[in-house]
Amino acid sequence: METYISKSELDTINFAKNFAKSLKKTSIVVLSGDLGCGKTKFTEGILSYFGLSEEISSPTFTIVNEYKNQDTAIYHFDVYRLKSASDFFDIGGEEYFEKGICIIEWGEIIKSCLPENTIFVKFEKDKSDENIRKITIC
Numbered sequence: 056m057e058t059y060i061s062k063s064e065l066d067t068i069n070f071a072k073n074f075a076k077s078l079k080k081t082s083i084v085v086l087s088g089d090l091g092c093g094k095t096k097f098t099e100g101i102l103s104y105f106g107l108s109e110e111i112s113s114p115t116f117t118i119v120n121e122y123k124n125q126d127t128a129i130y131h132f133d134v135y136r137l138k139s140a141s142d143f144f145d146i147g148g149e150e151y152f153e154k155g156i157c158i159i160e161w162g163e164i165i166k167s168c169l170p171e172n173t174i175f176v177k178f179e180k181d182k183s184d185e186n187i188r189k190i191t192i193c
């Protein structure tokens with residue numbers, strides 16, 4: 056388990072860029088935490104590491120956004136609106152696991168269908184300073 060303290064959005068992006076170095080072509084990363092705690096900024100850092108620094112947004116209404124370059128495919132999911140893992144199976148979500156890196160916001164909702172090697176990243180806001188985030192990787 057590794058913990059990092061981010062003091063700004065740029066800290067979160069830079070930490071994610073460094074974290075991205077350890078990802079494999081089919082890594083699955085689950086991002087958990089309250090709204091506005093840095094999950095999308097973390098994803099932006101990962102995308103930036105892979106040269107996919109397009110304007111990103113959380114895929115709340117589309118469920119998945121796809122980003123690709125010559126070497127890497129990244130699938131950014133937001134499963135907040137799903138009720139269970141069976142909803143994820145119904146949309147064919149598990150088929151993405153072998154296609155590329157999957158970053159899944161609110162992945163605890165579909166935990167039962169995630170592979171054992173899934174990386175969990177938890178975000179917590181500091182109660183005394185809204186700019187500070189504790190990021191824990193399990």
